[in-house]
Amino acid sequence: MPSAPSPWWRYAVIYQVYPRSWADADGDGLGDLPGITSRLPHLVELGVDAVWISPFYPSPQRDAGYDVADYRDVDPRFGTLDDFDALIERAHALGLKVIVDLVPNHSSSDHPWFQEALAAAPGSPERARYIFRDGRGPGGDSPPNNWRSKFGGSAWTRITEADGSPGQWYLHLFDESQPDFDWSHAEVRSEFEDILRFWLDRGVDGFRIDVAHGMVKTEGFPDAPDDYDLAVDPTASQPMWDQPAVHDIFRSWRRLVDTYDGDRLLCAEAWVRPDEALARYVRPDECHHSFNFGYLMTPWRAADQRESITRSLEAVRSVGAVQTWVLSNHDVVRHATRLAVPQTTTSVIPGIGPDDPQPDAELGLRRARAATALMLALPGAAYLYQGEELGLPEATTLPPDVRQDPTFWRSDDGDVGRDGCRVPVPWEADRPAFGFNETGATWLPQPAVYGQLSVDRQRGVPDSTFELYRSLLALRRDRGLGRGELSWLGGFGTDVVAFAVVAGGTTTTVLANLGDTPLALPSQLDVLVTSGPARRDLLPDTTVWLDGDLSGTGGISSRA
Numbered sequence: 391m392p393s394a395p396s397p398w399w400r401y402a403v404i405y406q407v408y409p410r411s412w413a414d415a416d417g418d419g420l421g422d423l424p425g426i427t428s429r430l431p432h433l434v435e436l437g438v439d440a441v442w443i444s445p446f447y448p449s450p451q452r453d454a455g456y457d458v459a460d461y462r463d464v465d466p467r468f469g470t471l472d473d474f475d476a477l478i479e480r481a482h483a484l485g486l487k488v489i490v491d492l493v494p495n496h497s498s499s500d501h502p503w504f505q506e507a508l509a510a511a512p513g514s515p516e517r518a519r520y521i522f523r524d525g526r527g528p529g530g531d532s533p534p535n536n537w538r539s540k541f542g543g544s545a546w547t548r549i550t551e552a553d554g555s556p557g558q559w560y561l562h563l564f565d566e567s568q569p570d571f572d573w574s575h576a577e578v579r580s581e582f583e584d585i586l587r588f589w590l591d592r593g594v595d596g597f598r599i600d601v602a603h604g605m606v607k608t609e610g611f612p613d614a615p616d617d618y619d620l621a622v623d624p625t626a627s628q629p630m631w632d633q634p635a636v637h638d639i640f641r642s643w644r645r646l647v648d649t650y651d652g653d654r655l656l657c658a659e660a661w662v663r664p665d666e667a668l669a670r671y672v673r674p675d676e677c678h679h680s681f682n683f684g685y686l687m688t689p690w691r692a693a694d695q696r697e698s699i700t701r702s703l704e705a706v707r708s709v710g711a712v713q714t715w716v717l718s719n720h721d722v723v724r725h726a727t728r729l730a731v732p733q734t735t736t737s738v739i740p741g742i743g744p745d746d747p748q749p750d751a752e753l754g755l756r757r758a759r760a761a762t763a764l765m766l767a768l769p770g771a772a773y774l775y776q777g778e779e780l781g782l783p784e785a786t787t788l789p790p791d792v793r794q795d796p797t798f799w800r801s802d803d804g805d806v807g808r809d810g811c812r813v814p815v816p817w818e819a820d821r822p823a824f825g826f827n828e829t830g831a832t833w834l835p836q837p838a839v840y841g842q843l844s845v846d847r848q849r850g851v852p853d854s855t856f857e858l859y860r861s862l863l864a865l866r867r868d869r870g871l872g873r874g875e876l877s878w879l880g881g882f883g884t885d886v887v888a889f890a891v892v893a894g895g896t897t898t899t900v901l902a903n904l905g906d907t908p909l910a911l912p913s914q915l916d917v918l919v920t921s922g923p924a925r926r927d928l929l930p931d932t933t934v935w936l937d938g939d940l941s942g943t944g945g946i947s948s949r950a
């Protein structure tokens with residue numbers, strides 16, 4: 391019996407659009423849905439399978455839309471529900487799937503439920519949908535526990551009760567304008583199932599689930615260990631992350647999406663460690679994808695890369711899922727800049743500002759191209775972030791007065807925040823705002839270098855980053871790399887990441903030189919694509935894909 395075809399998401403490449411910054415049809419300086427629809431052909435030209443759109447729902451935009459006031463509508467700044475329907479129709483006509491962003495850990499403080507909770511009394515049903523608690527100490531003046539907000543400061547804010555007295559405290563793992571829901575409440579669960587159906591019925595092909603690992607907190611809200619580190623601790627050791635009961639929610643959502651046709655996707659944004667913890671989010675009855683942030687945080691060193699890839703593949707194999715690969719998104723320093731700064735696992739998060747040492751742009755771009763070429767050869771699915779196909783660097787010199795990320799404003803340790811990776815993308819060098827719109831208005835200023843990196847300056851230019859991405863994506867598809875089996879190759883020295891991917895009888899050999907001396911390329915295989923200059927030796931910070939198999943011809947093969 392012929393085997394069933396794989397669901398579309400299994401080996402897909404999914405492109406993230408950050409609606410504020412991709413394309414602005416009405417010229418107000420903030421991107422919008424009609425802008426996205428007009429630029430969808432770019433994604434077909436690039437060669438991706440799907441687009442994931444960050445939140446566009448009604449929102450006061452205190453966290454760029456990750457603070458949702460109404461889960462079933464479109465913010466007028468981004469358009470209307472009709473614009474959304476037009477977007478999805480056009481995308482489907484072009485053969486692209488559409489993923490929307492669901493933000494279930496918290497709402498905006500402008501959400502009617504939260505406003506009702508503020509107006510109601512302690513212990514009321516309205517308060518029970520969120521996490522309100524009495525404070526500690528005399529007069530309840532201290533927060534209920536020591537948890538810290540991811541954006542800096544306490545994770546609790548005290549309210550004033552309707553009668554003017556100092557009141558209860560509510561939990562917000564992020565900004566104070568983002569109160570956390572209480573997911574033990576049946577009404578919260580049924581509301582979100584209804585929201586899922588609302589968008590599924592409108593034809594979306596799946597959801598990216600914001601803060602998937604934070605939705606359930608340890609009962610009793612105990613203090614966290616004193617010295618806990620929000621960014622890197624093994625997560626389940628902290629009472630607010632990766633609690634076992636969170637998986638019940640994804641099981642129920644999986645049952646729900648499985649009642650729809652078309653292989654709708656659930657992708658968890660779960661910053662959890664170790665890899666085995668991440669794999670629990672993609673067990674057969676839970677989500678289909680979970681972002682591989684461990685890989686994103688892996689330093690650009692050959693041994694670290696090999697270890698991270700091996701561990702990632704083993705972890706998902708144990709649950710029969712596919713791995714995802716990702717290097718950039720709207721929360722981390724763009725990899726064309728990140729890879730040029732000293733390589734530590736934490737260099738992804740805090741942002742780079744004008745007062746920091748400025749990274750070497752050439753080195754960053756060379757490494758970013760090599761890293762992407764390595765990533766797109768790996769088995770599984772991959773996520774790209776808008777503008778990385780142009781080699782856009784982080785905007786590292788944004789002045790404080792233009793910054794909008796709440797991380798910058800709340801940070802107690804000098805983080806400049808994430809605005810630097812969210813600057814509007816350049817399309818045409820000689821048009822206003824480099825083609826982002828017709829008026830030249832932009833909600834964040836674009837660095838001058840973005841002009842030289844615009845799509846029209848790169849299209850058809852053989853060694854441009856845009857054409858490199860197009861070649862990599864076309865070859866990845868033609869050679870079935872996403873569905874391939876990876877075997878490590880030895881014999882190239884410690885600084886080279888070397889592996890073969892076999893798919894459907896075709897072997898692709900991948901060599902990435904992370905050292906500082908050139909490597910002679912095996913002469914018997916043709917070069918399919920290279921991230922650097924076309925030469926018979928592989929320069930430092932360069933990745934090459936070769937046509938065929940080296941085992942038996944000099945390279946030493948060893949299974950991962």
Ligand code: NOJ
Pocket residue numbers: 453456457493564600601659720721
């Ligand atoms: C993760 C999102 O990617 C990020 O942008 C947001 O600030 C937090 N979750 C809170 O929603």
